[in-house]
Amino acid sequence: MVSESYLMNIPELVMNIILDKLDFKSVQTLRKVCRDLRDFIDDQKPDPRIEEITVWALESGDLKFSYKNLQAEVFLCYQTRDGGESVLVYEDVARILKGEENLLKIAFKDFETILKHQSSTLKVLKLHSNHFDNVLDHLKTVLESRNHRLKVETLVTDQVMKILPFLDPDFLLELNLFGSTDHPIRTLEILEIDELAELEIWCKIKELSIWDCYVPSVSLQSFTHFSKCSIDVELVHLEDVLLLKETLNFI
Amino acid sequence: MTSPASSSEVKYLIESSEGNTFDVSGAALRQSNTFNAMFLNIGADGPIPFTDYNEATLKKVFEYCEHSVNEENYSGPKHQDDLSKWDLNFFNEMDQKMFIDVINASNFLDIERLTSYCCERIARMLRGKNTQEMIKVITLPTAEELEAKQKVEEKKAAAAKKVAEKAAETAEKTETLEELPVQQLVQTTRNKLTRKYLSFSNE
Numbered sequence: 001m002v003s004e005s006y007l008m009n010i011p012e013l014v015m016n017i018i019l020d021k022l023d024f025k026s027v028q029t030l031r032k033v034c035r036d037l038r039d040f041i042d043d044q045k046p047d048p049r050i051e052e053i054t055v056w057a058l059e060s061g062d063l064k065f066s067y068k069n070l071q072a073e074v075f076l077c078y079q080t081r082d083g084g085e086s087v088l089v090y091e092d093v094a095r096i097l098k099g100e101e102n103l104l105k106i107a108f109k110d111f112e113t114i115l116k117h118q119s120s121t122l123k124v125l126k127l128h129s130n131h132f133d134n135v136l137d138h139l140k141t142v143l144e145s146r147n148h149r150l151k152v153e154t155l156v157t158d159q160v161m162k163i164l165p166f167l168d169p170d171f172l173l174e175l176n177l178f179g180s181t182d183h184p185i186r187t188l189e190i191l192e193i194d195e196l197a198e199l200e201i202w203c204k205i206k207e208l209s210i211w212d213c214y215v216p217s218v219s220l221q222s223f224t225h226f227s228k229c230s231i232d233v234e235l236v237h238l239e240d241v242l243l244l245k246e247t248l249n250f251i
Numbered sequence: 252m253t254s255p256a257s258s259s260e261v262k263y264l265i266e267s268s269e270g271n272t273f274d275v276s277g278a279a280l281r282q283s284n285t286f287n288a289m290f291l292n293i294g295a296d297g298p299i300p301f302t303d304y305n306e307a308t309l310k311k312v313f314e315y316c317e318h319s320v321n322e323e324n325y326s327g328p329k330h331q332d333d334l335s336k337w338d339l340n341f342f343n344e345m346d347q348k349m350f351i352d353v354i355n356a357s358n359f360l361d362i363e364r365l366t367s368y369c370c371e372r373i374a375r376m377l378r379g380k381n382t383q384e385m386i387k388v389i390t391l392p393t394a395e396e397l398e399a400k401q402k403v404e405e406k407k408a409a410a411a412k413k414v415a416e417k418a419a420e421t422a423e424k425t426e427t428l429e430e431l432p433v434q435q436l437v438q439t440t441r442n443k444l445t446r447k448y449l450s451f452s453n454e
Contacts, residue, residue, distance in 0.1 A: 008349065009355075011355060011358050014354055014355075014358050014366060014369075014370060017366065017367060017370040018373050018377075020373050021370055021374035022374050023391060026374075026377055026378050026380070027381075028376060029380065029381060029385060030385055032382045033382055033385050033386055084418065
């Protein structure tokens with residue numbers, strides 16, 4: 001059938017080349033054009049090739065997501081307004097979110113959709129969870145449900161245990177941990193360090209820095225394998241120094 | 252002056268869907284991987300049948316091949332501003348139907364450069380657009396729709412004449428006249444597209 005309509009008569013192979021040339025924002029927009037395009041895109045699973053994601057959970061309960069790569073940038077802000085109304089602000093336009101689901105669920109559903117076919121490595125993942133446990137739980141659920149673990153090169157977070165086990169251990173190079181901003185200095189629990197150090201991924205990380213937190217001196221042993229490491233220790237015993245000297249000399 | 256017959260001087264006969272034949276240089280034809288795989292080694296008796304495509308389309312495709320035989324003439328999918336005058340002309344000469352036919356033919360003949368180049372042009376039309384704008388790009392009007400549009404415009408012109416006689420208050424009427432048919436148009440094209448796309452995926 002010879003038809004004069006446009007994009008729809010293009011062979012699948014060609015359509016894939018076009019999808020490959022489009023940035024993730026355009027692909028997501030194209031997906032909304034009609035049902036057949038949506039089915040086609042869902043079927044082909046084009047890699048969005050996102051390079052940087054930042055998630056902020058604000059004190060007010062609002063959530064902000066930023067997705068970025070060289071070609072495109074998407075900034076989504078999920079807010080609860082005074083009347084209890086949930087809105088999504090995107091490109092300065094507020095859209096009312098209907099339905100029973102809460103803001104958190106909607107936001108992470110979008111997160112899941114956008115990241116679903118990401119197979120290339122994410123350069124940076126930043127999480128400012130503000131120690132809101134439910135935010136992390138949602139994130140954990142999304143990461144856990146993926147067929148392939150998310151590849152991340154640099155992880156910046158204030159809550160590491162809920163995320164680190166669900167990343168691809170072969171790709172994480174750098175880990176940045178920071179304490180909560182309300183309590184400028186707190187002690188990273190011994191338990192937490194022990195749990196961390198037991199993870200396969202911990203041994204593969206090359207660079208580590210921990211901010212606004214003290215590391216207990218008894219766990220110094222777990223930090224000797226990094227090529228670059230920046231931590232604060234409140235009190236160091238002489239034995240610890242000797243131990244470090246010994247271990248590092250050995251290497 | 253005699254020179255050995257280099258391969259670029261070899262001409263091949265191509266047969267189009269109309270049954271017409273025309274010749275294309277070997278150098279141009281070798282950009283088609285399909286040709287390389289099917290005919291290059293075994294050779295062809297008589298014209299090579301690319302009878303799924305019409306003459307105009309094939310000529311356009313090989314026009315590009317002839318032009319890009321020389322590496323320096325190839326200005327691949329780069330930034331719009333980098334396009335040479337020749338490239339711009341090449342694409343501007345084509346209407347939508349021709350463009351799609353060329354993509355299809357290029358895809359079948361497996362001419363990587365041309366396919367990639369065409370795809371880049373489409374990608375460029377879609378990039379950075381919102382959904383509504385994309386719908387407009389994708390549903391470029393067909394002949395019937397153009398006709399319908401023309402009728403609408405004639406109506407509009409007639410209405411405008413009337414309006415001109417009256418005062419400014421009637422201006423609103425023309426605006427509603429303007430908007431309504433366009434919305435219907437978008438709707439009908441959307442419905443049509445769905446069906447067409449389905450038929451393509453069944454191929």
